[in-house]
Amino acid sequence: MFATLSDRLTSTFKNLRTKGRLSEADIDATVREIRRALLDADVAVSVVREFTGTVRERALSAEVSGALNPAQQVVKIVNEELVAILGGESRGLNLAKNPPTVIMLAGLQGAGKTTLAGKLALNLREQGHTPLLVAADLQRPNAVTQLKVVGERAGVPVYAPDPGNQGAEGQSGVSTGDPVTVARAGVETARSRQHDVVIIDTAGRLGVDADLMQQAADIRDATNPDEILFVIDAMIGQDAVATAQAFAEGVSFTGVVLSKLDGDARGGAALSVARVTGQPILFASTGEKLTDFEVFHPDRMASRILDMGDVLTLIEQAEKAFDADQAQDMADKLASGKDFTLADFLVQMQQMRNMGSMKKMLGMLPGMGQMREALDNFDEREVDRVEAIVRSMTPGERENPKIINGSRRARIAKGSGVTTTDVNQLLERFAGAQKMMKQMSRGGGMPGMPGMGNMPGMGGKKQRGRQAPAKKNKKGRSGNPAKRVAEQQGLTAGPSTPTGSAFGMGGAAKDEAPLELPPGLEKFLGR
Numbered sequence: 001m002f003a004t005l006s007d008r009l010t011s012t013f014k015n016l017r018t019k020g021r022l023s024e025a026d027i028d029a030t031v032r033e034i035r036r037a038l039l040d041a042d043v044a045v046s047v048v049r050e051f052t053g054t055v056r057e058r059a060l061s062a063e064v065s066g067a068l069n070p071a072q073q074v075v076k077i078v079n080e081e082l083v084a085i086l087g088g089e090s091r092g093l094n095l096a097k098n099p100p101t102v103i104m105l106a107g108l109q110g111a112g113k114t115t116l117a118g119k120l121a122l123n124l125r126e127q128g129h130t131p132l133l134v135a136a137d138l139q140r141p142n143a144v145t146q147l148k149v150v151g152e153r154a155g156v157p158v159y160a161p162d163p164g165n166q167g168a169e170g171q172s173g174v175s176t177g178d179p180v181t182v183a184r185a186g187v188e189t190a191r192s193r194q195h196d197v198v199i200i201d202t203a204g205r206l207g208v209d210a211d212l213m214q215q216a217a218d219i220r221d222a223t224n225p226d227e228i229l230f231v232i233d234a235m236i237g238q239d240a241v242a243t244a245q246a247f248a249e250g251v252s253f254t255g256v257v258l259s260k261l262d263g264d265a266r267g268g269a270a271l272s273v274a275r276v277t278g279q280p281i282l283f284a285s286t287g288e289k290l291t292d293f294e295v296f297h298p299d300r301m302a303s304r305i306l307d308m309g310d311v312l313t314l315i316e317q318a319e320k321a322f323d324a325d326q327a328q329d330m331a332d333k334l335a336s337g338k339d340f341t342l343a344d345f346l347v348q349m350q351q352m353r354n355m356g357s358m359k360k361m362l363g364m365l366p367g368m369g370q371m372r373e374a375l376d377n378f379d380e381r382e383v384d385r386v387e388a389i390v391r392s393m394t395p396g397e398r399e400n401p402k403i404i405n406g407s408r409r410a411r412i413a414k415g416s417g418v419t420t421t422d423v424n425q426l427l428e429r430f431a432g433a434q435k436m437m438k439q440m441s442r443g444g445g446m447p448g449m450p451g452m453g454n455m456p457g458m459g460g461k462k463q464r465g466r467q468a469p470a471k472k473n474k475k476g477r478s479g480n481p482a483k484r485v486a487e488q489q490g491l492t493a494g495p496s497t498p499t500g501s502a503f504g505m506g507g508a509a510k511d512e513a514p515l516e517l518p519p520g521l522e523k524f525l526g527r
């Protein structure tokens with residue numbers, strides 16, 4: 001995602017001086033590089049012009065402040081302007097006062113609407129809503145079946161016209177051939193069956209055409225949606241703007257969903273659409289699986305583009321995947337001085353797996369752009385191999401790896417289909433990690449990371465009482481201290497994942513000094 005743009009921008013900033021003042025020539029040279037990088041990433045020309053104009057103006061008039069050196073000042077400006085073109089503030093879905101909330105999806109063929117319908121439905125269901133999917137894409141022969149499959153995976157019912165022309169889900173009088181009638185009947189069904197959200201999947205076409213727009217507009221008029229989400233493939237490059245404008249005029253959408261953000265596309269659509277249409281990007285689709293779905297936050301996306309990581313999204317995904325009680329039990333166990341065992345490691349690994357692709361997760365850490373090659377070469381199967389090795393051990397061996405002698409190692413290797421060297425390496429690495437964990441739980445801090453032992457929540461002091469799982473409180477603020485501080489400051493928080501807490505690591509405390517720049521950026525600029 002934005003790999004090339006990210007590399008180009010970060011290498012531009014690296015060349016900036018960190019002392020003295022930037023001359024006009026320095027700023028012009030930097031702005032030129034930024035312009036090229038954005039154009040090469042397929043960002044719309046009008047957006048690039050506006051963006052670079054503002055950055056130049058602000059960089060020229062920036063006061064030299066004691067807190068930031070000139071390079072940091074430019075990065076800060078670019079970061080803020082990126083957030084602005086990505087839409088500034090993020091907003092959630094507009095939910096109807098009188099349910100059901102009607103959400104209509106629109107976009108070109110293959111944009112990812114049907115897939116998105118399933119992802120959104122799952123996401124809403126997980127939040128306690130009771131969505132109903134409506135198959136109003138009757139253009140493509142397989143679209144209804146596809147939505148049914150997606151609905152089944154998401155655990156969400158689908159209202160679809162009956163192929164036998166008996167109507168949808170046994171209802172009579174619904175023609176298979178009329179998407180407007182199906183959409184209207186779908187909303188009525190949702191109302192009568194008390195679904196609080198209806199998601200209407202509509203047909204796409206290869207290109208923008210009058211029929212497509214008319215059909216979308218007719219469905220809109222028949223169902224009066226609370227949200228019309230325009231789904232756009234982030235890989236379509238410069239066509240994004242014309243397509244978005246056509247849909248904005250044709251159906252007047254209220255929000256954008258970027259799909260296929262996982263591709264190594266240049267990603268220009270992401271950076272152009274919100275600005276050009278004036279409508280916010282609400283969600284991002286980042287893969288083919290139902291869980292490859294994110295709420296879009298302009299500030300976090302800007303942070304990723306500038307290789308400053310996206311630790312908040314990482315934390316949220318961890319919160320979803322991790323069992324808070326299990327994590328707390330682990331923290332308690334370590335704080336009481338007990339060893340972290342291979343059985344614990346297995347549990348941790350399973351929870352990590354629930355978070356999805358390791359590569360994607362690692363990519364959200366600050367500075368990972370500089371390790372892209374290593375990341376690209378990261379073999380997800382390595383995790384499978386490690387798990388297979390641990391699973392081939394007996395419970396006794398997992399509790400006490402010291403008993404694993406030569407013959408046991410050979411047996412484990414055979415059982416897991418690896419070599420004895422692989423088993424040896426894993427045991428060595430594990431012994432090192434176990435030692436580190438012990439040191440941390442005694443308050444010695446993390447080896448090689450001076451001062452971390454003094455961080456709040458770190459070290460051997462047992463936290464009093466059970467820590468509440470990192471969920472939002474009644475005011476909608478995060479229960480996670482690091483996240484709460486970040487929310488208050490509008491910044492990306494330092495690492496404090498449930499895995500972290502499982503290892504006895506807390507996060508930033510509430511009374512910590514305010515950060516001026518996201519931690520990733522500070523690290524990147526060597527502050």
Ligand SMILES: Nc1nc2c(ncn2[C@@H]2O[C@H](COP(=O)(O)OP(=O)(O)OP(=O)(O)O)[C@@H](O)[C@H]2O)c(=O)[nH]1
Pocket residue numbers: 107108109110111112113114115116137140143146202203204205259260261262263285286287288292
């Ligand atoms: N890599 C990737 N593939 C995606 C993503 N979203 C959708 N796809 C794939 O893109 C293809 C088209 O997605 P659909 O959801 O069928 O698109 P659609 O907009 O409903 O298409 P029509 O019904 O023909 O209008 C499918 O193969 C999906 O698996 C994504 O975020 N990342």
